Amino acid sequence: MPLDSPYAIVEVNRAPVVHVRVVGEPNDKNYPDYLEALAREFRCLDKFAMLFNTGSLTQFPAKYREMQDRWLADTQSEFEGRWVCSAFVIPSRVIRGVLMTLFWLRKPYYGY
Numbered sequence: 001m002p003l004d005s006p007y008a009i010v011e012v013n014r015a016p017v018v019h020v021r022v023v024g025e026p027n028d029k030n031y032p033d034y035l036e037a038l039a040r041e042f043r044c045l046d047k048f049a050m051l052f053n054t055g056s057l058t059q060f061p062a063k064y065r066e067m068q069d070r071w072l073a074d075t076q077s078e079f080e081g082r083w084v085c086s087a088f089v090i091p092s093r094v095i096r097g098v099l100m101t102l103f104w105l106r107k108p109y110y111g112y
Contacts, residue, residue, distance in 0.1 A: 005027075010038055025059070026060065026061065035067070035068075039071075056092075059094065085111035
């Protein structure tokens with residue numbers, strides 16, 4: 001997959017719900033771009049919820065799980081209390097297992 005292919009599309013056309021649709025596999029260019037887009041949209045909203053659809057994603061390498069974990073820790077003071085909840089649509093059992101493991105390791109500061 002080319003580095004310029006997006007990992008996810010972040011939409012806020014139904015604010016305060018931020019809708020994230022995964023459209024590709026994560027890589028060293030598109031995953032940081034996704035996290036920046038997410039933070040940018042979150043910053044525009046007083047309170048928000050996120051609907052996250054993993055689509056056909058079948059793997060989520062440790063490198064990007066660690067990047068996600070760091071991003072959550074780094075943004076907690078900014079978004080805690082404003083990020084009300086998240087709902088996840090995850091067709092893949094493997095990805096559901098990865099998410100549950102992440103939540104066992106670090107409980108999110110938002111409802112889910």
